[in-house]
Amino acid sequence: KISLESYDYKKYHPMTEIYEWMDEVTERHGDLITHHYLGSSYEHRPIYYFKIGWPSDKQKKVVVMDCGIHAREWIAIAFCQWFVKEILANHKSDRILPNVLSQVDFYIIPVLNVDGYIYSWTHERLWRKNRSPQGNGTCYGVDLNRNFNSQWCLMGSKAVGASRNCSSLTYCGPAAGSELETKALVSLVERHRPNILSYLTIHSYGQYILLPFGYNKNESENHNELTEVAEKAAAKLKEKHGKVYTVGSASVVLYENAGSSADWAADLKIKLSYTFELRDNGTYGFQLPEEQIESTCEENTIAVMSMLEYINEK
Numbered sequence: 001k002i003s004l005e006s007y008d009y010k011k012y013h014p015m016t017e018i019y020e021w022m023d024e025v026t027e028r029h030g031d032l033i034t035h036h037y038l039g040s041s042y043e044h045r046p047i048y049y050f051k052i053g054w055p056s057d058k059q060k061k062v063v064v065m066d067c068g069i070h071a072r073e074w075i076a077i078a079f080c081q082w083f084v085k086e087i088l089a090n091h092k093s094d095r096i097l098p099n100v101l102s103q104v105d106f107y108i109i110p111v112l113n114v115d116g117y118i119y120s121w122t123h124e125r126l127w128r129k130n131r132s133p134q135g136n137g138t139c140y141g142v143d144l145n146r147n148f149n150s151q152w153c154l155m156g157s158k159a160v161g162a163s164r165n166c167s168s169l170t171y172c173g174p175a176a177g178s179e180l181e182t183k184a185l186v187s188l189v190e191r192h193r194p195n196i197l198s199y200l201t202i203h204s205y206g207q208y209i210l211l212p213f214g215y216n217k218n219e220s221e222n223h224n225e226l227t228e229v230a231e232k233a234a235a236k237l238k239e240k241h242g243k244v245y246t247v248g249s250a251s252v253v254l255y256e257n258a259g260s261s262a263d264w265a266a267d268l269k270i271k272l273s274y275t276f277e278l279r280d281n282g283t284y285g286f287q288l289p290e291e292q293i294e295s296t297c298e299e300n301t302i303a304v305m306s307m308l309e310y311i312n313e314k
């Protein structure tokens with residue numbers, strides 16, 4: 001069994017250790033953090049989420065964050081663990097956290113695509129999708145970030161940034177929301193939808209803070225607010241280690257993609273929906289060395305905290 005004292009947040013961890021870590025964290029801080037079953041993966045593994053916040057009689061605001069929608073983006077999963085550690089370590093002493101934790105409940109999914117993550121450890125480091133068999137067993141895996149019911153595969157016409165070919169890296173699946181992992185996230189968000197102020201989905205790589213939409217170049221109703229909040233977060237992030245993260249809508253600064261979770265959240269009128277693309281810029285890409293875990297997590301914790309400060313005052 002792992003011990004929390006010696007848990008090394010500056011390393012990547014296999015899924016077995018992450019499951020043990022989730023147990024340990026909640027045993028230790030059960031007043032503030034609990035973990036719950038969210039759903040099953042295709043290969044029958046449990047997907048869990050944490051709820052973090054002080055109990056309250058009032059209706060609390062909700063922030064949802066997921067990591068590891070894509071199997072090979074290990075730094076995203078390391079970030080979710082780091083962020084949870086930071087909340088627990090600083091819940092009393094931080095300038096804003098004590099207040100945030102009484103106003104906001106966090107729902108954090110450290111690893112959504114558990115099957116894919118395991119596969120990228122055991123078989124193919126650069127695996128991206130989940131592991132459900134497709135096309136009568138001719139291929140494996142759906143890109144979960146193309147599987148959401150938001151212009152899914154652009155509703156049958158031109159597939160923008162998504163593919164109907166099951167061997168493609170961006171295969172959108174047989175239907176919107178077809179995958180168990182997608183359904184698990186959808187169920188959590190739908191349960192809390194009226195109270196969710198922000199949805200953050202953590203990916204790598206490229207160093208971006210992306211705003212909706214990916215499916216076309218239209219701006220959200222609150223595009224200026226989204227931009228301001230992200231620009232401020234990116235500015236504070238840069239102060240820490242000098243890294244530049246580009247802010248802009250996914251379709252404009254990166255590429256168009258239909259069916260992403262962040263667009264789906266924005267369609268549901270969740271005001272602050274962002275996709276984070278962590279380090280790096282392409283030198284190591286998805287295989288970010290462990291030496292960069294700490295600095296990447298530090299700078300992005302600052303960015304998320306900056307957003308939380310805004311959310312808390314809203």
Ligand code: ING
Nearest residue numbers: 145203204205214250257260275
């Ligand atoms: N990038 C995201 C992807 O799903 C993205 C980029 C997200 C584009 C949201 C548009 C909207 O392709 C990675 N690295 O997965």
Ligand code: ZN
Nearest residue numbers: 070073203204
């Ligand atoms: Zn990704």
